[in-house]
Amino acid sequence: MDDGWKVLETRTILQDRWLNLRADDCLTPDGVTISPYYVMSYPDWVNIVAITPDDRLLLVRQYRHAAGRFFLEIPGGGLDERDV
Numbered sequence: 001m002d003d004g005w006k007v008l009e010t011r012t013i014l015q016d017r018w019l020n021l022r023a024d025d026c027l028t029p030d031g032v033t034i035s036p037y038y039v040m041s042y043p044d045w046v047n048i049v050a051i052t053p054d055d056r057l058l059l060v061r062q063y064r065h066a067a068g069r070f071f072l073e074i075p076g077g078g079l080d081e082r083d084v
Contacts, residue, residue, distance in 0.1 A: 003029050011036075018042070047076035 005026040013021040023036035050058035059072040 005029075005034070005037075008033075008035075013038075044079045045076055046079055047074050049074055 005028050007024050007026055009025040011023045013023055015021070020041045022039050022041075024039060025033065025035040026037050027033055052058065058075065060075050061070050062073050063070050
């Protein structure tokens with residue numbers, strides 16, 4: 001038995017090379033309609049855990065615009081089709 005939500009309708013709100021945002025109208029198994037239910041999807045990416053010979057973790061300082069500040073993170077980036 002499938003207990004998942006049934007998608008009644010889906011609309012693309014925004015689609016570009018960095019993300020896809022869509023709005024789904026859904027029906028739960030209990031008969032409740034949830035509209036809209038927003039879904040974001042992104043291209044594939046990779047993160048790297050790099051450890052130096054002296055057992056230190058490599059981090060990069062990355063600006064995150066939504067937070068308006070810099071963070072220390074593990075290195076990562078988007079995959080191109082030729083990378084897969």
